[in-house]
Amino acid sequence: MKYVEQRAYAGRMSKFPNFERLLLTHIDAAHNLAYWLLRDHEDAQDVVQDAYLRAFRARDTVTGDDIKPWLLTIVRNVAYRWLSVRKRTANVISFEGALSARDTESERALDVPSEEPSAEDVLVSRAEQAMIRNALAELPPVVREVIVLRELEGMTYREIADITNVPIGTVMSRLARAREQLRLALAPLLAKETKNAL
Protein backbone atom coordinates (compact mmCIF):
# COMPACT_ATOMS: atom_id res chain seq x y z
CA MET A 1 0.00 0.00 0.00
CA LYS A 2 2.69 2.39 1.04
CA TYR A 3 4.75 1.44 -2.00
CA VAL A 4 1.87 2.19 -4.34
CA GLU A 5 1.37 5.58 -2.73
CA GLN A 6 5.01 6.44 -3.02
CA ARG A 7 5.06 5.45 -6.65
CA ALA A 8 2.05 7.52 -7.47
CA TYR A 9 3.61 10.44 -5.67
CA ALA A 10 7.00 10.10 -7.36
CA GLY A 11 5.35 9.89 -10.74
CA ARG A 12 3.55 13.14 -10.22
CA MET A 13 6.13 15.52 -8.84
CA SER A 14 9.67 15.81 -7.64
CA LYS A 15 10.60 15.62 -3.98
CA PHE A 16 8.98 19.01 -3.36
CA PRO A 17 5.23 19.11 -3.76
CA ASN A 18 4.06 22.45 -5.05
CA PHE A 19 7.46 23.20 -6.48
CA GLU A 20 6.30 26.35 -8.33
CA ARG A 21 5.26 27.99 -5.08
CA LEU A 22 8.55 27.09 -3.45
CA LEU A 23 10.46 28.58 -6.39
CA LEU A 24 8.45 31.78 -6.20
CA THR A 25 9.40 32.37 -2.56
CA HIS A 26 12.93 33.08 -3.81
CA ILE A 27 12.02 35.44 -6.63
CA ASP A 28 13.44 38.50 -4.85
CA ALA A 29 16.80 36.79 -4.45
CA ALA A 30 16.76 35.65 -8.07
CA HIS A 31 15.91 39.12 -9.31
CA ASN A 32 18.47 40.78 -7.07
CA LEU A 33 21.29 38.59 -8.36
CA ALA A 34 20.19 38.97 -11.98
CA TYR A 35 19.95 42.73 -11.61
CA TRP A 36 23.41 43.11 -10.09
CA LEU A 37 24.94 40.93 -12.80
CA LEU A 38 23.20 42.70 -15.69
CA ARG A 39 22.40 46.12 -14.19
CA ASP A 40 19.36 46.50 -16.40
CA HIS A 41 15.80 46.15 -15.12
CA GLU A 42 14.22 44.75 -18.29
CA ASP A 43 17.02 42.27 -18.90
CA ALA A 44 17.02 41.16 -15.27
CA GLN A 45 13.30 40.37 -15.48
CA ASP A 46 13.68 38.38 -18.67
CA VAL A 47 16.57 36.44 -17.15
CA VAL A 48 14.49 35.62 -14.08
CA GLN A 49 11.61 34.38 -16.20
CA ASP A 50 13.92 32.24 -18.33
CA ALA A 51 15.75 30.89 -15.29
CA TYR A 52 12.47 30.00 -13.59
CA LEU A 53 11.30 27.99 -16.56
CA ARG A 54 14.62 26.16 -16.68
CA ALA A 55 14.54 25.57 -12.95
CA PHE A 56 11.02 24.20 -13.13
CA ARG A 57 11.92 21.83 -15.95
CA ALA A 58 15.06 20.70 -14.12
CA ARG A 59 13.25 20.23 -10.80
CA ASP A 60 14.38 16.60 -10.57
CA THR A 61 18.01 17.70 -10.34
CA VAL A 62 17.63 19.51 -7.00
CA THR A 63 20.06 18.19 -4.44
CA GLY A 64 19.84 19.06 -0.78
CA ASP A 65 16.92 20.55 1.07
CA ASP A 66 17.48 24.21 0.33
CA ILE A 67 16.67 25.11 -3.25
CA LYS A 68 17.93 28.69 -3.03
CA PRO A 69 21.61 28.00 -3.91
CA TRP A 70 20.49 25.63 -6.68
CA LEU A 71 18.12 28.25 -8.09
CA LEU A 72 20.72 31.04 -7.90
CA THR A 73 23.19 28.84 -9.81
CA ILE A 74 20.67 28.63 -12.64
CA VAL A 75 19.94 32.37 -12.50
CA ARG A 76 23.66 33.11 -12.68
CA ASN A 77 24.20 30.78 -15.63
CA VAL A 78 21.30 32.28 -17.56
CA ALA A 79 22.49 35.82 -16.74
CA TYR A 80 25.99 35.09 -18.01
CA ARG A 81 24.63 33.50 -21.18
CA TRP A 82 22.42 36.57 -21.61
CA LEU A 83 25.44 38.83 -21.29
CA SER A 84 27.33 36.93 -23.95
CA VAL A 85 24.37 37.16 -26.31
CA ARG A 86 23.99 40.85 -25.56
CA LYS A 87 27.56 41.47 -26.60
CA ARG A 88 27.00 39.42 -29.75
CA THR A 89 30.51 39.57 -31.10
CA ALA A 90 31.62 37.21 -33.82
CA ASN A 91 34.52 35.89 -31.80
CA VAL A 92 34.35 34.01 -28.59
CA ILE A 93 34.42 36.54 -25.80
CA SER A 94 35.03 35.96 -22.15
CA PHE A 95 32.26 36.61 -19.69
CA GLU A 96 34.63 38.75 -17.70
CA GLY A 97 35.19 40.87 -20.77
CA ALA A 98 31.49 41.27 -21.30
CA LEU A 99 31.01 42.25 -17.72
CA SER A 100 33.81 44.77 -17.49
CA ALA A 101 32.84 46.35 -20.79
CA ARG A 102 29.43 46.95 -19.34
CA ASP A 103 30.87 48.47 -16.24
CA THR A 104 32.29 51.34 -18.22
CA GLU A 105 28.76 52.61 -18.67
CA SER A 106 29.10 54.36 -15.40
CA GLU A 107 25.84 56.24 -15.64
CA ARG A 108 24.06 52.94 -15.17
CA ALA A 109 25.38 52.83 -11.68
CA LEU A 110 22.99 55.60 -10.82
CA ASP A 111 19.95 53.62 -11.89
CA VAL A 112 17.23 54.36 -9.44
CA PRO A 113 15.86 51.43 -7.51
CA SER A 114 12.76 49.97 -9.13
CA GLU A 115 10.83 49.27 -5.98
CA GLU A 116 8.91 51.70 -3.88
CA PRO A 117 11.07 52.87 -1.01
CA SER A 118 10.21 51.29 2.32
CA ALA A 119 9.94 53.34 5.47
CA GLU A 120 13.44 52.29 6.38
CA ASP A 121 14.80 53.35 3.02
CA VAL A 122 13.41 56.81 3.46
CA LEU A 123 15.75 57.29 6.39
CA VAL A 124 18.69 56.78 4.08
CA SER A 125 18.98 59.81 1.87
CA ARG A 126 18.88 59.51 -1.88
CA ALA A 127 22.48 60.61 -2.12
CA GLU A 128 23.53 57.92 0.30
CA GLN A 129 21.63 55.30 -1.62
CA ALA A 130 23.28 56.42 -4.83
CA MET A 131 26.65 56.21 -3.12
CA ILE A 132 25.97 52.65 -2.01
CA ARG A 133 24.71 51.54 -5.42
CA ASN A 134 27.61 53.25 -7.12
CA ALA A 135 30.11 51.55 -4.85
CA LEU A 136 28.61 48.15 -5.67
CA ALA A 137 28.54 48.92 -9.37
CA GLU A 138 32.18 49.96 -9.33
CA LEU A 139 33.31 46.54 -8.10
CA PRO A 140 34.70 44.10 -10.65
CA PRO A 141 31.87 41.71 -11.56
CA VAL A 142 33.41 38.56 -10.10
CA VAL A 143 33.94 40.40 -6.84
CA ARG A 144 30.51 42.01 -6.97
CA GLU A 145 28.62 38.76 -7.30
CA VAL A 146 30.38 37.38 -4.23
CA ILE A 147 29.47 40.37 -2.06
CA VAL A 148 25.88 40.36 -3.38
CA LEU A 149 25.48 36.69 -2.52
CA ARG A 150 27.10 37.15 0.91
CA GLU A 151 25.71 40.47 2.15
CA LEU A 152 22.40 40.77 0.30
CA GLU A 153 21.44 37.11 0.11
CA GLY A 154 23.11 35.71 3.22
CA MET A 155 24.74 32.77 1.45
CA THR A 156 27.51 30.83 3.21
CA TYR A 157 31.05 30.64 1.78
CA ARG A 158 30.39 27.04 0.75
CA GLU A 159 27.18 27.97 -1.07
CA ILE A 160 28.85 30.91 -2.83
CA ALA A 161 31.69 28.63 -3.94
CA ASP A 162 29.14 26.21 -5.41
CA ILE A 163 27.09 28.90 -7.11
CA THR A 164 30.05 30.70 -8.66
CA ASN A 165 31.95 27.48 -9.32
CA VAL A 166 35.25 28.49 -7.69
CA PRO A 167 37.17 27.12 -4.67
CA ILE A 168 36.16 28.40 -1.26
CA GLY A 169 39.55 30.14 -0.86
CA THR A 170 38.79 32.23 -3.94
CA VAL A 171 35.44 33.22 -2.46
CA MET A 172 37.19 34.42 0.69
CA SER A 173 39.82 36.44 -1.14
CA ARG A 174 37.21 38.05 -3.39
CA LEU A 175 35.09 38.89 -0.38
CA ALA A 176 38.07 40.51 1.35
CA ARG A 177 38.80 42.50 -1.82
CA ALA A 178 35.20 43.63 -2.06
CA ARG A 179 35.19 44.77 1.54
CA GLU A 180 38.40 46.72 1.22
CA GLN A 181 37.11 48.54 -1.83
CA LEU A 182 33.68 49.17 -0.32
CA ARG A 183 35.20 50.52 2.89
CA LEU A 184 37.07 53.11 0.87
CA ALA A 185 34.08 53.98 -1.30
CA LEU A 186 31.70 54.23 1.64
CA ALA A 187 34.20 55.91 3.96
CA PRO A 188 32.18 59.18 4.20
CA LEU A 189 29.11 57.21 5.21
CA LEU A 190 30.92 55.06 7.74
CA ALA A 191 32.80 58.04 9.21
CA LYS A 192 29.59 60.03 9.63
CA GLU A 193 28.06 57.29 11.72
CA THR A 194 31.11 56.97 13.90
CA LYS A 195 30.84 60.69 14.63
CA ASN A 196 27.17 60.34 15.50
CA ALA A 197 27.94 57.45 17.76
CA LEU A 198 30.48 59.39 19.74
Next chain:
Amino acid sequence: MRCERLRDRIGMLVDDELTAPERDAVSAHAAECAECDRYRDELQRMRRHLTHAREAAPPKLLQRVSSRLAVEASQAGADDDALPARPRFHRLATARLMRALAPYARQAAVILVTCALSIGGTWGWMHRTDTTAALSHDLLSAHMRALIQDNAVQIASLDTHTVKPWFAGRLEYSPVVKDLSADGFQLVGGRLDYIDNRRVATLVYRRRLHQISVFVWPSDGRSVASSAARVDGYTVLGWNKASMTYWAVSDISEGELHELQALL
Protein backbone atom coordinates in the same frame (compact mmCIF):
# COMPACT_ATOMS: atom_id res chain seq x y z
CA MET B 1 50.76 45.38 12.20
CA ARG B 2 49.57 42.17 13.77
CA CYS B 3 45.93 43.11 13.48
CA GLU B 4 46.14 43.46 9.71
CA ARG B 5 46.44 39.71 9.51
CA LEU B 6 43.41 39.26 11.68
CA ARG B 7 41.15 41.08 9.25
CA ASP B 8 40.16 37.94 7.36
CA ARG B 9 39.32 36.32 10.67
CA ILE B 10 37.11 39.23 11.63
CA GLY B 11 35.36 38.97 8.28
CA MET B 12 34.73 35.32 8.99
CA LEU B 13 33.50 36.19 12.47
CA VAL B 14 30.97 38.63 11.03
CA ASP B 15 29.96 36.02 8.43
CA ASP B 16 29.52 33.37 11.10
CA GLU B 17 32.02 31.11 9.36
CA LEU B 18 34.28 30.32 12.35
CA THR B 19 34.21 27.26 14.59
CA ALA B 20 33.21 27.91 18.20
CA PRO B 21 36.80 27.98 19.64
CA GLU B 22 37.99 30.27 16.81
CA ARG B 23 35.05 32.54 17.36
CA ASP B 24 35.82 32.86 21.05
CA ALA B 25 39.47 33.63 20.34
CA VAL B 26 38.72 36.33 17.75
CA SER B 27 35.96 37.88 19.88
CA ALA B 28 38.29 37.97 22.86
CA HIS B 29 40.87 39.79 20.79
CA ALA B 30 38.37 42.29 19.46
CA ALA B 31 37.25 43.04 22.99
CA GLU B 32 40.75 44.25 23.82
CA CYS B 33 41.84 45.76 20.52
CA ALA B 34 40.09 49.01 19.60
CA GLU B 35 41.18 48.82 15.98
CA CYS B 36 39.81 45.32 15.40
CA ASP B 37 36.65 46.18 17.28
CA ARG B 38 36.09 49.17 15.02
CA TYR B 39 36.77 47.07 11.94
CA ARG B 40 34.14 44.56 13.01
CA ASP B 41 31.70 47.36 13.65
CA GLU B 42 32.38 48.80 10.20
CA LEU B 43 31.73 45.49 8.49
CA GLN B 44 28.42 45.18 10.28
CA ARG B 45 27.33 48.69 9.39
CA MET B 46 28.45 48.18 5.81
CA ARG B 47 26.22 45.14 5.61
CA ARG B 48 23.24 47.21 6.78
CA HIS B 49 23.97 49.82 4.13
CA LEU B 50 24.34 47.25 1.38
CA THR B 51 20.95 45.70 2.08
CA HIS B 52 19.43 48.96 0.82
CA ALA B 53 20.77 48.11 -2.61
CA ARG B 54 18.82 44.84 -2.75
CA GLU B 55 16.68 44.75 -5.87
CA ALA B 56 13.48 42.96 -4.95
CA ALA B 57 11.41 41.59 -7.81
CA PRO B 58 8.70 43.99 -9.01
CA PRO B 59 5.15 42.67 -8.43
CA LYS B 60 4.46 42.44 -12.15
CA LEU B 61 7.41 40.06 -12.54
CA LEU B 62 6.08 37.81 -9.80
CA GLN B 63 2.71 37.81 -11.53
CA ARG B 64 4.22 37.08 -14.93
CA VAL B 65 6.46 34.26 -13.75
CA SER B 66 3.80 32.68 -11.59
CA SER B 67 1.24 32.51 -14.40
CA ARG B 68 3.93 31.16 -16.74
CA LEU B 69 4.81 28.46 -14.18
CA ALA B 70 1.15 27.56 -13.76
CA VAL B 71 1.02 26.87 -17.49
CA GLU B 72 4.23 24.87 -17.27
CA ALA B 73 2.91 22.87 -14.32
CA SER B 74 -0.29 22.00 -16.14
CA GLN B 75 1.79 20.82 -19.07
CA ALA B 76 3.89 18.67 -16.75
CA GLY B 77 0.67 17.24 -15.30
CA ALA B 78 -0.51 16.38 -18.79
CA ASP B 79 2.79 14.62 -19.53
CA ASP B 80 2.53 12.58 -16.36
CA ASP B 81 -0.91 11.39 -17.27
CA ALA B 82 0.47 10.42 -20.67
CA LEU B 83 -2.39 12.02 -22.53
CA PRO B 84 -2.56 11.07 -26.22
CA ALA B 85 -2.25 13.51 -29.09
CA ARG B 86 -3.38 17.09 -28.80
CA PRO B 87 -7.14 17.54 -28.96
CA ARG B 88 -8.56 19.20 -32.03
CA PHE B 89 -11.75 20.85 -30.92
CA HIS B 90 -12.29 23.83 -28.75
CA ARG B 91 -14.63 22.21 -26.25
CA LEU B 92 -12.73 18.94 -26.10
CA ALA B 93 -9.52 20.85 -25.54
CA THR B 94 -11.06 22.75 -22.68
CA ALA B 95 -12.37 19.60 -21.04
CA ARG B 96 -9.01 17.85 -21.34
CA LEU B 97 -7.22 20.89 -20.11
CA MET B 98 -9.31 20.98 -16.99
CA ARG B 99 -8.60 17.32 -16.28
CA ALA B 100 -4.88 17.85 -16.65
CA LEU B 101 -4.99 20.89 -14.42
CA ALA B 102 -6.91 19.23 -11.60
CA PRO B 103 -3.86 18.31 -9.45
CA TYR B 104 -2.65 21.88 -9.66
CA ALA B 105 -5.98 23.41 -8.87
CA ARG B 106 -4.72 26.38 -6.97
CA GLN B 107 -2.09 27.52 -9.43
CA ALA B 108 -4.35 26.78 -12.35
CA ALA B 109 -7.33 28.60 -10.91
CA VAL B 110 -6.54 31.61 -13.06
CA ILE B 111 -6.59 29.55 -16.24
CA LEU B 112 -9.68 27.60 -15.24
CA VAL B 113 -11.55 30.78 -14.62
CA THR B 114 -10.63 32.18 -18.02
CA CYS B 115 -11.56 28.91 -19.74
CA ALA B 116 -14.91 28.79 -17.97
CA LEU B 117 -15.60 32.39 -18.85
CA SER B 118 -14.60 31.62 -22.41
CA ILE B 119 -17.26 28.91 -22.80
CA GLY B 120 -19.87 31.04 -21.09
CA GLY B 121 -18.74 34.03 -23.06
CA THR B 122 -18.95 32.31 -26.44
CA TRP B 123 -22.49 31.23 -25.65
CA GLY B 124 -23.49 34.58 -24.30
CA TRP B 125 -22.27 36.32 -27.41
CA MET B 126 -25.27 35.14 -29.41
CA HIS B 127 -27.57 37.22 -27.23
CA ARG B 128 -25.45 40.10 -26.11
CA THR B 129 -23.57 42.72 -28.00
CA ASP B 130 -21.52 44.80 -25.63
CA THR B 131 -19.63 42.20 -23.66
CA THR B 132 -16.10 43.36 -24.21
CA ALA B 133 -15.01 41.56 -21.07
CA ALA B 134 -16.19 38.23 -22.45
CA LEU B 135 -14.33 38.92 -25.68
CA SER B 136 -11.09 39.64 -23.89
CA HIS B 137 -11.48 36.42 -21.91
CA ASP B 138 -12.05 34.60 -25.19
CA LEU B 139 -8.88 36.10 -26.60
CA LEU B 140 -6.89 35.43 -23.48
CA SER B 141 -7.90 31.80 -23.26
CA ALA B 142 -7.07 31.27 -26.93
CA HIS B 143 -3.64 32.74 -26.21
CA MET B 144 -3.22 30.59 -23.10
CA ARG B 145 -4.29 27.45 -24.95
CA ALA B 146 -1.60 28.13 -27.52
CA LEU B 147 1.00 28.58 -24.77
CA ILE B 148 -0.01 25.33 -23.14
CA GLN B 149 0.34 23.33 -26.33
CA ASP B 150 3.82 22.59 -27.61
CA ASN B 151 3.06 24.26 -30.89
CA ALA B 152 1.48 27.67 -30.78
CA VAL B 153 0.97 27.66 -34.55
CA GLN B 154 -0.60 25.42 -37.17
CA ILE B 155 1.52 26.86 -39.93
CA ALA B 156 5.05 27.64 -38.76
CA SER B 157 6.97 29.96 -40.99
CA LEU B 158 9.06 33.09 -40.83
CA ASP B 159 7.96 33.90 -44.35
CA THR B 160 4.88 36.09 -44.84
CA HIS B 161 4.36 34.52 -48.28
CA THR B 162 3.88 31.12 -46.68
CA VAL B 163 1.63 32.24 -43.86
CA LYS B 164 -0.76 34.40 -45.90
CA PRO B 165 -1.71 31.79 -48.52
CA TRP B 166 -2.26 29.21 -45.77
CA PHE B 167 -5.23 31.26 -44.56
CA ALA B 168 -6.78 31.35 -48.03
CA GLY B 169 -9.34 28.57 -48.27
CA ARG B 170 -9.60 28.39 -44.50
CA LEU B 171 -11.17 31.80 -44.06
CA GLU B 172 -13.45 34.00 -46.13
CA TYR B 173 -11.04 36.91 -45.74
CA SER B 174 -7.32 37.43 -46.07
CA PRO B 175 -5.42 38.96 -43.15
CA VAL B 176 -2.45 41.23 -43.70
CA VAL B 177 0.72 39.37 -42.69
CA LYS B 178 3.78 41.52 -42.19
CA ASP B 179 7.39 40.59 -41.57
CA LEU B 180 8.43 42.76 -38.59
CA SER B 181 11.67 41.01 -37.69
CA ALA B 182 13.60 44.21 -38.35
CA ASP B 183 11.52 45.89 -35.65
CA GLY B 184 12.10 43.14 -33.11
CA PHE B 185 8.87 41.23 -33.69
CA GLN B 186 9.75 37.86 -35.19
CA LEU B 187 6.95 36.18 -37.15
CA VAL B 188 6.48 32.62 -35.88
CA GLY B 189 3.47 31.56 -37.94
CA GLY B 190 -0.30 31.46 -37.92
CA ARG B 191 -3.24 29.43 -36.66
CA LEU B 192 -7.01 29.47 -36.61
CA ASP B 193 -8.92 30.28 -33.46
CA TYR B 194 -12.60 30.37 -32.63
CA ILE B 195 -13.39 33.80 -31.24
CA ASP B 196 -16.69 35.64 -30.99
CA ASN B 197 -18.55 32.75 -32.63
CA ARG B 198 -16.47 32.71 -35.77
CA ARG B 199 -13.25 31.39 -37.17
CA VAL B 200 -10.50 33.98 -37.04
CA ALA B 201 -6.93 34.24 -38.22
CA THR B 202 -4.28 34.41 -35.52
CA LEU B 203 -0.78 35.60 -36.28
CA VAL B 204 1.93 34.65 -33.83
CA TYR B 205 4.90 36.91 -33.25
CA ARG B 206 7.77 36.57 -30.83
CA ARG B 207 9.57 39.34 -28.97
CA ARG B 208 12.56 38.14 -26.98
CA LEU B 209 11.07 35.22 -25.04
CA HIS B 210 7.51 36.46 -25.20
CA GLN B 211 4.85 35.19 -27.49
CA ILE B 212 2.26 37.52 -28.93
CA SER B 213 -1.03 36.38 -30.45
CA VAL B 214 -2.57 38.83 -32.92
CA PHE B 215 -6.18 37.99 -33.78
CA VAL B 216 -7.52 39.49 -37.00
CA TRP B 217 -11.03 39.58 -38.46
CA PRO B 218 -13.12 41.95 -40.59
CA SER B 219 -14.66 44.74 -38.51
CA ASP B 220 -18.35 44.39 -37.83
CA GLY B 221 -18.99 48.06 -37.21
CA ARG B 222 -18.43 47.89 -33.48
CA SER B 223 -15.88 50.41 -32.38
CA VAL B 224 -12.86 49.17 -30.51
CA ALA B 225 -11.35 51.39 -27.85
CA SER B 226 -7.69 51.51 -28.64
CA SER B 227 -6.62 51.18 -25.04
CA ALA B 228 -4.98 48.24 -23.39
CA ALA B 229 -6.55 46.15 -20.64
CA ARG B 230 -4.66 44.08 -18.11
CA VAL B 231 -6.15 40.64 -17.51
CA ASP B 232 -4.44 38.14 -15.20
CA GLY B 233 -1.04 39.68 -15.85
CA TYR B 234 -1.53 39.72 -19.61
CA THR B 235 -2.01 42.78 -21.75
CA VAL B 236 -4.90 42.80 -24.21
CA LEU B 237 -4.99 45.54 -26.82
CA GLY B 238 -7.54 45.99 -29.59
CA TRP B 239 -7.82 48.37 -32.52
CA ASN B 240 -9.47 48.86 -35.91
CA LYS B 241 -7.48 49.47 -39.04
CA ALA B 242 -8.38 49.31 -42.72
CA SER B 243 -11.81 47.77 -41.96
CA MET B 244 -10.19 44.98 -39.96
CA THR B 245 -10.34 44.44 -36.20
CA TYR B 246 -7.10 43.52 -34.47
CA TRP B 247 -6.63 42.17 -30.98
CA ALA B 248 -3.17 41.50 -29.55
CA VAL B 249 -2.55 39.47 -26.39
CA SER B 250 0.81 38.99 -24.69
CA ASP B 251 2.76 39.28 -21.48
CA ILE B 252 4.96 42.03 -22.88
CA SER B 253 4.48 45.60 -21.74
CA GLU B 254 1.68 47.79 -22.97
CA GLY B 255 4.20 50.10 -24.64
CA GLU B 256 5.59 47.27 -26.70
CA LEU B 257 2.11 46.20 -27.78
CA HIS B 258 1.43 49.76 -28.94
CA GLU B 259 4.66 49.56 -30.87
CA LEU B 260 3.35 46.44 -32.62
CA GLN B 261 0.01 48.15 -33.23
CA ALA B 262 1.78 50.98 -35.03
CA LEU B 263 3.67 48.50 -37.22
CA LEU B 264 0.78 46.29 -38.26
